[in-house]
Amino acid sequence: MSHEVRAVVAMKKDAPVEVTTILVPDPGPGEVLVSVQSCGVCRTDLRYREGAVGGGDGFPYLLGHEAAGTVESVGEGVTGLVPGDSVVLAWRAPCGRCRSCRRGRPWYCFDSRGAQRSMTLLDGTPLTAALGIGGFAELTLVAAGQAVKVDPAARPEAAGLIGCGVMTGYGAAVHTAGVRGGDTVAVIGCGGVGGAAIAGASLAGARRIIAVDTDDTRLDGALRFGATHTVNSLGTDPVLAVRELTGGCGADAVIDAVGRPETYRQGFAMRDLAGVLVLAGVPDPGATVTLPLLEVFSRGGSLTSSWYGDALPSRDFPVLVDLYLRGKFDLGALVSETLSLHEVEDALARMRAGDGGDAPRSVVTP
Known part of the structure; x- marks a missing residue:
């Protein structure tokens, strides 16, 4: 079964992004379907839009990668996550088997995990999810290792920033x-x-x-x-x-x-x-x-x-959320505004013009 949801897609190099309907499949083995509650607008999204990431060969791109949400459903073999869990999404999910992981350096994993099933346009065209996440969407599909369970008391707009800029x-x-x-x-x-x-x-x-x-x-x-x-x-x-x-x-x-x-x-x-x-x-x-x-x-x-800050997301994300909840790290101060999916192009245009850079963050709430 696939789910029809709204999402922000960069169809081609340097063209304005579009809000369109995409198909997100149910999770397969080792995958998790996440209902996205927030996703920060990062400069890397602009680099995808400009074709500066991946040599521009991955269009169309499903943008957004600094995301938090709740688990909607899990695929076969997934443990430690159940529907309703609050998660922050990571774009690095160590495999545990490559030579870097075996040498005790999982933050340099050479075979980071990602969802194996593709999200697509309505006509079946596969989408390349930005940094393996694709968070500017109402639902997204990721590998289970990318969904890091965190304290549900954390405000999603703040917690999601841990997924990229804050962790870095x-x-x-x-x-x-x-x-x-x-x-x-x-x-x-x-x-x-x-x-x-x-x-x-x-x-x-x-x-x-x-x-x-x-x-x-x-x-x-x-x-x-x-x-x-x-x-x-x-x-x-x-x-x-x-x-x-x-x-x-x-x-x-x-x-x-x-x-x-x-x-x-x-x-x-x-x-x-x-x-x-x-x-x-x-x-x-x-x-x-x-x-x-x-x-x-x-x-x-x-x-x-x-x-990525030499991160081990399963170790670091919960710690950063705890620091936020204890008042030690004011993640909320990084959030300047919340936007709809239809306002992402405006935020990217401001970033490209150098008006405000990437901080404080604009955060999309799909």
């Missing part, structure tokens, strides 16, 4: 950078990912957290998440500012939540000796960066990337 930023600070008590941290870009990185660094006990952005509104938001200092890089050299705020030394950890060559070079120069630079923002295809190799060698430390 928080994990970049806590898991990838390994921020510890007393550390100095600089975060470049204070959108959804950067704000979560600041919150993660604060929760980890960082002594000084320097937020760098070109927008005073986002910098004000950074203070709410735990930043101790802010730098508007439009009128100030951010590298000099960070060094002045750290006694000339630089930061123990720098998180680039923007992912542009110029911000990466700034982050490299902001590090203290033996400091870590974490790339958490997704670069544009074809972006390159040149660094002085002698400084790469002589400054020590590490240059690394954080893919």
